[in-house]
Structure formats: C-alpha cells, structure tokens
Amino acid sequence: MPSHTFILNGEKVTVEVEDDVRLLWVLRDLLGVTGPKYGCGLNVCKACTSHINGKAFSPCSVPVSKIKPTDEITTIEGLAATVGKDLHPMQRAWLDQDVAQCGYCQPGQIMTAVAKVKQARAKGRELTDADFDEIRNICRCGTYTRIRAAIKSGAKNM
C-alpha cells in the first residue's frame, strides 16, 4: 500500500493508504484528527477547512497523494500552536463573541477566518463587508453576524 508523509500540526506523520483517498478521511478516519468536519465532501460547505502551508483549503477535495512530505497541514487542533499560545487570537475572539451554536461548522469558520485575514494583510489591507460576503462556509445554525464580529475583533489581535 502506498505510504504518504507530511507534517500535521507540527509533527511529521506517515500513513499507508491508497493514493486517491481524500485527505479529510486520512485525517479523520486514520489519524483520529476530528476537528475538520464533513458537511458535503464536495468543496462546497467548507466545514472541513484546514490550512496547507498557511493557506485555507478543503481537505475533502484533495487526494492524499497530492500532499508533499514538506507540506505543513494545520487543522483546528494545531492552530493555537502556530502562534505559540493556548488559543489563537481568532479562537479567543470566537469565545468573546460566543459565536458558536451547535459548533459543527466553527472549526472550519475559524480556519477560514484566519486565512482570510492573512490574505488581506498580504495585500496590505483589512477585511471589508465585501470580503465577508465572499466567505462560503455554511453555518446552518445561522451564526453569521457573530462570525463577522469575531473576525473583526480577532483580526485586531493577529
């Protein structure tokens, strides 16, 4: 069986599984990392959003064979460690705003938010309402207003 190596939340991992199995299932079913959620498996709902080398992506739509040994995959479980703290400022903002309802979408929402702020900063700007409108992550509980507020306040501390 093919073997795949990459860096997951700061640690090197190796798994043996067929090439075309999507990364989401490698994380969840084989490595027991269950923060990224399944909401569609179609790159639509963004519940699985994680980071590859600091950029947001949907692991439900990436075969594990496309991940290189040097690629750094960060899931919600590893987000705080990227800033060397117990909680990432965005997680803290999520707590301050009490964003979550059922919480199922929230790992994906937070990972999207962090990448979105970084992306805007790389272009030398802050997020606008138009940027918020572009976020595709579904929250079936309808927490969108608090998500916007949390991103704004979390960004200030990033």
Next chain:
Amino acid sequence: MAEQRRSPHTPDTEPEEPAAPPDGLARRRFLGYLVAAPTLAVAVQWGAEALDPQPAAASIPSLPLPEDIFDLGDMQTLAAAPTSGLIWVQVNSDGTASFAVPRAEVGQGMTTAVAMMIAEELDLPLDKVAVTLADARPELMMNQFTGGSNSMRSLFVPVRTAAAIARQRLVSTAAARWNVPASELSTKAGVLRHGSGRSATYASLATAAASTRTVQVSVQLKSPSQFTVLGTPTNRVDAHDIVTGRKTFAMDMQVPNALPTMVRRPPTINGTVRSVHNADAVRAMPGITDVAVITHGVAVRGRTFGQCIDAVRALEVTWGPGTVDGESDDTVLAKVKAAQLPLAVPPLLTEHVDAEFTFAFASNSPLEPDNAIADVRPDRAEIWSSLKVPITAQQDIAAMLGLPVSAVKVHVAQGGGSFGRHLFHDVAAEAAEISHEMGKPVKLMWSRTDDFRQGRTHPMCVSRIRATYALGNVVSFEQRHTSVQTSFSHGLGEMITATAARLPVAGNLGLAETVFALTQSSPYDFGATTQLLNEVPLRFNTGSMRNIYSPNVVCAQELVVDQLAARMGTDPVEFRRRFLKDDRLRAVMEKAVAVGQWGRTLPKGVAQGIGLHAEYRGAVASLVEIDCRPETVNRPVQDGVTGPRVTRALVVVDAGLPINPRGLEAQMMGGMNDAVAMALTSSLHMKNGIPLEGSWDNYFYTRQWNTPPDLRVVVMPATTGQPSGAGELGVAPSFAAIACAYARATGTMPTTFPINHATLGFEPYPLEPSTPQSPVDGLTNAS
C-alpha cells in the same frame, strides 16, 4: 412536580431551616428527595409544574383559539405528568455538581441554560457544573422528548429544586458540624461561611452531606429578584471545546471496530433493492470489508469514508419503485390544492381580501449529516446518535432486532444542529439494521446528497385566507392551511393519544390537526376567526422543521394583515395597533417600531416590513428592511440565485423570563437566517419522486452573501416569571416581516415561497450513483 405550601410532617422529613432570605411573601415550597448515595445526591420528580394554562385575557369578539389557552408545550408537560421519572443532581467530592439532562443538545444552548439553573440555586460557579446528555431512559416516557421548544419550560422548576435542596443540605450539614443555626450560614461560589470566620468548601462536605436513606425534603426557590446567574448573558459551556475542535459529535467518537459505513441509495424516495450485480467485486475494493442489502439501499463498510464513497458508486443495483415515484412539484401542488377545505364566509355582502400562498418543500437538514454508531450483537445492541426522542428510538430498534428494550442501550450524542431532523431516528435504526446484517459495529454516515434527497423534508403546503371587512372593522378571518402530511411518528403521537381527552381542542381531531390547533392562533381581533388544517397523505419522508406550521401560517397571515391595512388606507403598524389583542405582542411591536425606526425614509425599491408572532408562551416582533433594487437583485454571487437582500433586521423578543439572554439572542439570529432562507432562497425542487438538490450549492441556505449585514436583537426584560420556548420563536415573525417588506418594496404581494423557487440555479447531480464523487482540485484555490 409536586409542590405545597408547607412541608409535610412525616417521619421521613428533614428538619427545616430558613432557606433563601424571606421576601415577605409565603412562597411556594417544592419537594424532592435526598437519595442514599456515596456523595450528596438529590432527586426530583419531573412533571406538570409548568402546567398553568393562562386564560385568554380580554372579552373580545374573537373567541380564543386553542393555542391561546393551552399550547403544544403545555400538552407535552401534561403528557409527562403521570410518569414518575426522577432527575438527579449530584454534588461530587471534588466540589463539582453533575446532572445528566434527559434532553438533546443540538446547538440551542439547553445544556448552558440548565447549568445556569444549577449554578444559581446551588451558589456554585458555572464552570463547576457538568451537564451531560442522559441515555435513553424508558421510565421517563414522554419527559425525554426535545421538541416544541419545551425544554426550558419543563426543566425550570425541577432542576432548580434539586439544586436548591442540595444547597440546603450542605448548609444543614455544615451547621450541624459547627453547632450553629443553619440560618447563620451563607453560601457563595461553592463555599459555606459562618460569621465566626469558619468556612468549608462543598468538596469537603459532599460526602458528609450524603444521605444514608431516601428522605423527602422541601425547599424554597430563589425569587427572580435574587437571581445572579439566571438572566445574566452567559457564554456557552462548550464554547472552548468547540473552538479547539474538541467537541465530540457521534461521527467523531471512537467505538472499537465501528468502521465507516455508507449506503448506496435508490434514485427515487424510499425505493427498494431488486438485485445487486457486483457485490463480490465491490467487497474486494480497497479498504472495503462488507457489503449488505438493507431496506432502502445497499450498505458498504470500509476503512475510510472515502473508500466507502468509491464503493457506493461502484455498486451496480437494480431498483424497485419508491413511494412517490412520478410526483413532482406541480403534481403535488395540484393534489394539495384539490384537498383544500372550503371557506365558510361568502364574500358577497362585505369587502374582502382573498389570497393564496404556496410554500415549496424545504429541507431540515443540519450541517452535520445524519449519522449513528451501532454495535448490534446477538443478545444486545448499543447505539450512539443525536436523538431528541431516544426512547422511541430504543423501542423501535429493539422491536426491529427482536431484543427486549432493556438489551438496547441508546446514548444521546451531541448534535450538529437539528431543526427537526433529530426528532426521528431514521439513521440510528438504519445503522442498527446494517450492524445486524453485517454482524459488526458500524459508523454510519449519510452523504450530504443522501441527506437532501432521502432525508426528511418540511412538506409543500398552501395557505388560503379570506378576510372580510366593513366600516373599519375586520368581520371575519378564515385560514385554510393544506399540506402534504407531516409525520409526527416520533413519539408526539403517543403523547397526544395519551392526553387527548384532557386537551381543550374540540372533538376527535387527528394528530396533525391537534398539533396545528395547539400551535396556531391569531393575535388579532378579527371577528369570526377560524384556522383549519387539512393534509394530503402522500408518502414523502416528512417531519417538522423548526417551528412546524408557524412560519408558513404566520407569513400568510401577516401578508393579509398588510393587505387589509392597505385597503383601509392605514399604515401596517397603525393597523396592528388597532387590532392586536395581545399586550405582550403590542409591547414588542412598539419596541421594534422605536429601535428599528419604523417609517424612516428609504430609497425607492427598499422597504420595511413587520411581522408579529406569539407562541410557546413568548412574543416576538421582527422588523426588516429589504433591498429589491435591480443593482442588488442582480449582483453577482458565486453558485447561487441572488435576488433581494435583507439589509437590516431587528428581532425583539419577550421570552417571559430570559434565562440566558446571550443564548436567546443567538436563537433569534438563527431564526432570522432561517427566515431569510425560507422567504427568499432555499427550497427543494421535487421532480419524478426525488428532490433535485444534492449539496449546499443547490439548497441555498443563508450564507454570508445574503445574511443581513445589520442584524440586531433586543431581549425584553422579564414579563411573566416563566421562561418561554426560544429555539423556534424567531422564525415565523421574521419570515413574515421579510415577505411583507418584499411586498411593500416591489408593490406586489408575493404568493409563492421562496421567492427564488421558480429559478433552478444549478445543474443537478445525477441520481445514480446516489452520492457524487468528491473533487480532486481542492488545492487549486487554496487561499
């Protein structure tokens, strides 16, 4: 809940002590039991304490409708009364308190509110209260039913009673130990203190305070003026677990050998398997361990869900017919219209408004797809799933497996939303069937497409209204609501049958008609008022969606109210002021008018709308502004049908006694986003026996691009001293407000919902195989 004014003088009664500070009134005492246990444990009977049907107030031309004097929540509470279930609060030797609540947590914040009740009466910090979800407890019967927004109402007194008795017992234990009167002790933050300077933690007394026998005791509860926790905005108790990815849903659980399992499903609703042509080849696919034919499909089990998707897709199956083959939106609509009950008042002598509104099928699917873990052995079974009626699940699964109920253990998992979906245990029963067939534990997940196409739906319905008016008065208001049958086969049926004779609804109403009568009422003084339901028995998989009939019924009603106002040349708010018969609704409306600046100047194509609704002993006014200008309606959005946008939204809620205003606010925000979806964008298109929708880019639940950019919630101060329902309260008035605003912005009253339903904004996924393959290009747009 037993209660009385004086404590009973039986040998088994604890000596009393002055409890909470006297407030000058002879306050009720509530009963519970100290139970023999290693540490302090209190049990309280759970019953009819919330049962105090309020007679409708004024003498008015309209007779009160059943919902005015008795509603669905009261019915559930009444149904629970004769059962003898006990709920337990325990104080542990580490100073924490624990309570297993016989309810589901699906995001509505129930566990947080219950923890607050315990923290309040026990004088314990909130983070020292652990609330878990109880397994199915058959002896609780209908007390273990999460629906009808009844949880807060039925838990409010019993949970506080148990916590108050625990506190009282800790006080008396310390008083005895220190040889001082109990009245000289105070409690705060889990510590007992005496004026002499002595103090003790709950932890240090938890064992000493334990009873050696079961003793009945009574206690006084704090009055609302003494509350320091209840009524204070409080964050969710599971928030930290959520933001760190640690909150565990059923799909995240690790049950030994419960491998990923999925089902290939038929191309029409409830189709059946005729034959499978390549089971052996599929069993030999990478990772796959088992293939089994089940009632409505073919199950595969494997190492990863990804490999299950491959296997599901590779299966070659010949299908038998489903239960609604050939039914499409238009055929169903024709049947629904043909079943409409006649209107009674002829529109001859008076002026009248006649209107008819059509509401498309909608999906109650949460973001977490249906999933369950099942481990079925020859002599027993164990199930894990998010279940709002776990007892019914347990009974059905036991019957299906031929096991005694006691051999089936049902664990209630945290749910990633519900919106009505988890009232049913379809997925848990299917997981049990598969585990039984395969002889192995399974972790069953429906694919997103399964969830939309084969999962339960809120059925299509038509609401017809005739209102007659003369001389500035509304003389009659008739509403005939006709719907594809909504299934209540999740335990509510048994509850209604058991209580039918005691319900204040006339005659021998059917199940659905009873629910309708108990949930619907007109808040207006409109003369002869009737609201009737008729159902068409089509065999779709249906169920309640958040707020059952109300969003459709109230939307129709409020649109006609606006029409009446226009006919009489009156402003919609002014008109409601004239005809409202509910003071709490009047108060929330006035608040909304003030905060939402009703009547402010807006550009052409942008308008305000207001919607009112009282239910579950609460009252809500929603005020929205919608932008229907072409530049907004035609703005580009990715993979969606754009349409108008609600730009400002306000929800004013009177929840009787708000337990957690922050959680209440969240529920109202969710209700508004549901309303945006139902009014404007999200529906199922039924075609030849199955919905076309297969993902969130087909079923347009509200996203950031159409959520109101300005959404505010005002929580009114306590009005009744009793918490109302909250989870569903915000949907109906918000839906109505959006519809009314749309009518005013465009000058045309909308009559089909959602507004975008006529446009199919996507290319449907194929019906076969039933689950689409996951893309492989997820890195190309990494950002």
